[in-house]
Amino acid sequence: MDFDFDAVTRGDADAWQDFTDQTIRLVIASIRRVCPSGKTPYGDEIDDLVQAVYIKLLRNDSRLLRHYDPTKSGISTWITLIARSVAIDSLRRRTLDTRPMDDASGAVSPQEQVAPIGPVIPTHILTARQRLILTMLFEDDMDVAEVAEGLNVNPQTIRSTKHKAMERLRAYFKGESGGDVPREPDVQSEDRI
């Protein structure tokens, strides 16, 4: 991509047109990756989401545009992430809008909207990397090689990190249940471990 980014951040209309012409097809493709049907399940047209992406870039006196740092990442990766994040936010917002009234007692995190019901594990039990690896292995059903590729590390690192995480979880659950690993989550009582 070749455009005058400084001019875009200064608010030059021609540079903006140039920028949007060069990025819009990537933005559309990125949104379609999140909403493959061309329309979100709740009726947002792709075009609306594309506009939302560019409005986000211009919001707060073009804060996002001004903070883009070409030394940290390419423009394609950056704009793809922003487009996907807008599409995901749109899906979440609609999910919140359609929640039943009796569920609206408090704020709901994105995690709660999409994660399967099950025991709640205190975040501090594991490191961030351990949590991520367990999540990719057990929630996303990825194998060790896929996780290693996704995190750009050696498969052996994944195996040893998984093992340490499982040790910690086993110790935690033993302490919680008096010597036994957790039983099947009780969905009805929303038992929180």
Next chain:
Amino acid sequence: MTSPHHEFEDLERRLRAGWQWSEHAPNVPEQDLAAWVESQCPSEHEPIEALLASDPQLRRAVIDLRLSGPPQVDAASLELRRQIGHLMPAQPAVIGRIGMWVAAAAAVLLAFGGWQLGAASESERSLQQDTLAYATFGLSDSGSEDNASFLIYAGSGKEGQQ
């Protein structure tokens, strides 16, 4: 008494059935996520890994981007391109900007001038009121020099108005 191996298997089965972390990680700027995707920041980046662990949709999008790169581009309609192009607030041209400064300066001058005229008008009105008061209540002492000078002044004022 179950062996550690069986405990691990059991734990793994429970985890596959689903669980939730107790806290949701705070957001991370897209710029940092983009740097992580391109391996431009340390591989073990705690805020990013915490966010990805707690946000399945974002995790899938980010890992997919890391593995596959940006997607192949899609076609955009001319109408959409036109709409997006018009999102940028119009910037006034140089001449327009100079015109804006001149207009602002003129407005300040007008405001100052108006204030001065108003102040002058106020002092004139005050003088007229003094004159009226003097004429109404102060003429009983006829023959004084003050009255004579006032009459001369009032007469000249009337002529001036005519």
